[in-house]
Amino acid sequence: MNQRPPISRRHLLLGTAAAFGVPAVLAGCGSGSPAPAPGGTGGDLGTVTIGSNASDEIPKKTLETVVKGFTQATTKINTVDHNTFQENINRYLRGTPDDVFTWFAGYRMQFFAEQGLAVDISDVWQEIGGNYTQAFKDQSTGVDGKQYFIPFTYYPWAVFYRRSLWQDKGYEPPATLDEFTALARKMKADGLIPIAFADKDGWPAMGTFDILNLRTNGYDFHISLMAGKESWTDPKVKQVFETWRGLMQYHQPAALGRTWQEAGQSLAQKKTGMYLLGMFVAQQFPEADRDDLDFFTFPEINPAYGTDSIDAPIDGYMISAKARNADGAKALLKHFAQPSSQNIATGLDPGTLAAGSKADTSGYSALQKRGAELVSKATHIAQFLDRDTRPDFASTVMIPSLQSFVSEPEQIDPLLASIEKQKANIFR
């Protein structure tokens, strides 16, 4: 009946007690605790609702399993189709959102925190901060210096390839752009399409832009460009597109009509030699072939920056400003921050890594182990273009612009001038 008790001092005390590990029996003496849900995860903190974008089979099952281990409150997961969830996030947060919702770290989190749509959870971080490295804490921190986000899992971006194919042909992972180009040329001569490429969905090309810019101009310039503080007509940006244009002849043609899944298939079928994508490309490989999947980080372009930065988007959870059960929500976030919870996720979903530094990596697959190693070597972790900049800039300006570059790589100057003008209209 009383599924969402209002926040009272009593509940706050109980919540704190529970969070600090006082046995739930103690709290159970209170009245007004709702009956446990049939699922058996009843607790004394009422009901916590979770708005989830985990609509795909594996992530959905992962979340359900992780939440089952949460006993302090009853939980209810409202799953919405992944893309629909993202597209409606504005209206969702302004309407009647769930207490806890799935979201992404970095600028994309800060943007919504700044609008007052998320709850400050610095107090939660006081407790669980030790589970994370500083880099992850930075990605969870809003522009006001407070934390709004709990990192859960993440996946690095790298250049993927099939080890067996490379062994047959005698290819070696390149360390510099010249070696990379030479390798691509060799693959072409061997009758392969060197670089799998797809941008029908609009976002995969952002990954290529990100890595080229990170390698050419470094992390700080990239983040500042994403924040609208640098000019797109800067020769530094032009250099990025010039490099990309040089590589375009090695990219899979007709990319704008292809989805990343189709490009992933071409890699799995050994029609293409390598593919720059997130670790989730593993989903396109049959179970038996997954051990054959390997990767290297995108090679060095500018020795000043080497290979110090990568894209590794972090997925996690936030509390909506309109949460009706903030105590329960915070307790749930603490549960998500536990290494044990994240290990359940990495065990079920081979395309992700645990965000917490204390998570047990012994159960990782070979690919996951290498992914974790790649991230630990990186000094800077970017979140991906559409998570490092304003959502309106990423979707209405960058997607059409990068697609127009892919179809006409010669037209760099007018394109950059156009992006700069549109940027000025958005970052007012």
Add this chain to the structure above:
Amino acid sequence: MAVKTRRYSARDVTVLVIGLGVAIAVNVSVIWGPTLASIGLSGTDWNGIGPIEWIGGENYHDLSAEYPPFWSAVRNNVLWLGFLGLVATPFGLFCAVLLDRRLRLSRFYQSALYMPVVLSLAVVGFIAQLVYSSDYGVLNAVTGLGVDWLGDSSVNIWVVMVAAGWRHVGYVMIIYLAGLKAVDPALKEAAAIDGANERQAFFRVVFPTLRPVNVIVLVITVIEALRAFDIVYAINKGRNGLELLSVLVTENIVGEASRIGFGSAIAVILLVISMGFIVVYLSQMFREGR
């Protein structure tokens, strides 16, 4: 005296107020309200959350001068209208005339042509991808071509219009078939007796009697062209050569972007274009009524 001047009883007034009131309230809140709100918002840079700031005509300047997808969308909307109106609709009429002549198996042809009409345009979009995809599509597989039908921005709008026309032809055909069945056969006989050949009989006698049907078909064609959205959205979210005004409105307002002011400006332009057709249509209707 009082009885004389009171032309409506209290009950009549209540019924009138409720009847008219509800209609007016619905009309204002559902049609005029949002329309005027869009026009108002198109002069602001509202993002849906923060304060609303008036920026005048800046959105219109930005979208016409600095937003490349806008002009592609205008061009594509015009193409869409032209293609449906000048190719798909006449072809639907042609099919209807042929089928009306009671060919053998005409029921079969009729069903085959009508079949796509029961599909939503989004579904047509999915089917189109199976046909046109450059890697696994039927078209490239059968012809051995390597054309990137959906990704090449100079080609994709045409192949998508063909897919949309596939459905439109059946729709128009069924309406014309109904119209043709209603034409009095005596007219055709009379024309034949007067020495008119088939073509003359159709264009001089039958077609003019179809005038009410023509108006309906015209309206449907315009509506279909302006509201086209689902098919391109299903294919590639209406980007890279498949831009349409309706998609840009959605992209800017509904998506994560939330550029409500900017999106409203595009919506207002779509409204102005539709108004052109509505005004022509209504003035036509009123002239007839007189």
